[in-house]
Amino acid sequence: MGCPRWKPDTQFKKLVLEPEPDERICSHCEHFTYIYEHRDRRLYTMDDGPVHLVSKLAHCPVKDCPGHAEVSVAVAEMNLAPPRWMIDWKLFLWMGHRRFARSWSVPQIRSEMKDSFGIVVSPDLIEDYIRRYQTMVAARESDPRRMVDEYRKVKSLILTIDGLQPEKGHETLYVVRELRTQRIWFATPLLSSAEEEIKHVLEQAAAWVKRVGKPVKLWISDKQQAFVTGIAKVFPGIAHRYCANHFLRDVAKPVLEIDGHAKVQMRRKVRGLRDVERRILSERAPLTPAVQDASPPPVELAAPVAPPRIPKAPSPNAAAAPMAMEAGISSPESRDRADADVVLAYAATIRGILNDDQGGPLDPPGLRMAGALQEVRGSMQRCVKRKKGGLAKAI
Numbered sequence: 001m002g003c004p005r006w007k008p009d010t011q012f013k014k015l016v017l018e019p020e021p022d023e024r025i026c027s028h029c030e031h032f033t034y035i036y037e038h039r040d041r042r043l044y045t046m047d048d049g050p051v052h053l054v055s056k057l058a059h060c061p062v063k064d065c066p067g068h069a070e071v072s073v074a075v076a077e078m079n080l081a082p083p084r085w086m087i088d089w090k091l092f093l094w095m096g097h098r099r100f101a102r103s104w105s106v107p108q109i110r111s112e113m114k115d116s117f118g119i120v121v122s123p124d125l126i127e128d129y130i131r132r133y134q135t136m137v138a139a140r141e142s143d144p145r146r147m148v149d150e151y152r153k154v155k156s157l158i159l160t161i162d163g164l165q166p167e168k169g170h171e172t173l174y175v176v177r178e179l180r181t182q183r184i185w186f187a188t189p190l191l192s193s194a195e196e197e198i199k200h201v202l203e204q205a206a207a208w209v210k211r212v213g214k215p216v217k218l219w220i221s222d223k224q225q226a227f228v229t230g231i232a233k234v235f236p237g238i239a240h241r242y243c244a245n246h247f248l249r250d251v252a253k254p255v256l257e258i259d260g261h262a263k264v265q266m267r268r269k270v271r272g273l274r275d276v277e278r279r280i281l282s283e284r285a286p287l288t289p290a291v292q293d294a295s296p297p298p299v300e301l302a303a304p305v306a307p308p309r310i311p312k313a314p315s316p317n318a319a320a321a322p323m324a325m326e327a328g329i330s331s332p333e334s335r336d337r338a339d340a341d342v343v344l345a346y347a348a349t350i351r352g353i354l355n356d357d358q359g360g361p362l363d364p365p366g367l368r369m370a371g372a373l374q375e376v377r378g379s380m381q382r383c384v385k386r387k388k389g390g391l392a393k394a395i
């Protein structure tokens with residue numbers, strides 16, 4: 001990964017590691033080993049930031065013992081980071097988790113590393129370690145010995161196949177999963193869903209089944225033609241069931257259509273958020289800089305913030321909090337300002353609710369939107385009840 005380039009003013013925390021006494025016994029002649037050298041390396045760590053690691057090297061003092069030519073280092077060094085890495089395991093796992101479990105982008109990971117750990121690295125470095133992370137996960141997932149081991153207690157297999165298109169116009173990724181252990185077995189990109197190509201994927205699945213050595217009880221898919229014929233050919237006599245999810249989605253189509261229509265209606269009804277925000281922000285402009293500093297910059301609230309995945313109406317307490325602050329606020333300007341902040345918070349919440357499109361037939365987004373908007377309305381009414389006048393006027 002090239003030579004690390006550290007900024008000249010980087011402050012390193014020094015960490016000295018040497019083999020523990022029980023790691024100091026020569027494995028060949030059981031002599032106590034000598035420290036004869038040390039190795040320097042510099043790396044980022046999650047807990048201590050940039051670290052200058054001094055690792056003491058030991059070897060057997062007996063000249064004609066094979067242990068003399070061997071280098072022994074503290075086990076703690078590998079526990080911190082593998083050789084030549086520029087980040088420690090903790091940062092490595094954090095990056096991989098944010099990327100794959102939370103779907104963060106590289107720039108997002110990069111800024112969060114800076115904000116949370118004060119670590120500034122290049123996007124290239126992050127990409128490089130994310131690739132290593134993928135390689136490690138893939139190696140672990142497809143390790144045949146591990147697989148056989150995990151299936152030792154499983155009586156039979158339930159397999160599914162599904163075609164996913166990560167991006168429109170791209171090739172489709174065919175994913176074969178096993179449901180007893182909830183494992184993704186493998187994924188293959190195919191340019192077409194022609195029967196011949198699908199058959200290859202299924203033959204690959206058959207090879208995995210053979211390796212695991214357990215009978216297939218059931219195949220589940222959306223039953224597209226190529227799956228039906230392919231499974232019948234490669235897995236003769238094995239039951240092939242309709243995927244409940246796909247089935248439900250198809251059955252629920254009319255419901256989702258009505259739900260989508262309701263969503264449009266609600267969006268049409270709840271309008272003018274921008275105008276309300278714009279009015280507040282323009283009224284706010286003439287305030288003196290001292291007061292400006294007292295609260296978060298208005299730009300942040302006005303910007304079209306990414307909607308939270310599951311929008312939540314502010315709890316009555318949260319919404320009331322800025323109002324409770326009033327006790328300590330004396331000037332009428334700051335009181336108006338606190339009111340305005342409440343309105344802006346509501347506007348942001350409502351926008352999040354209106355933009356939320358997640359959910360399938362069992363959790364229709366329109367239904368959820370209606371519930372969330374109801375909650376907001378209830379919360380607003382509680383606010384207005386507590387303080388007649390100001391807030392009602394603003395909304």
Ligand SMILES: [Zn+2]
Pocket residue numbers: 026027028029030031060061062065066067068
């Ligand atoms: Zn020795």
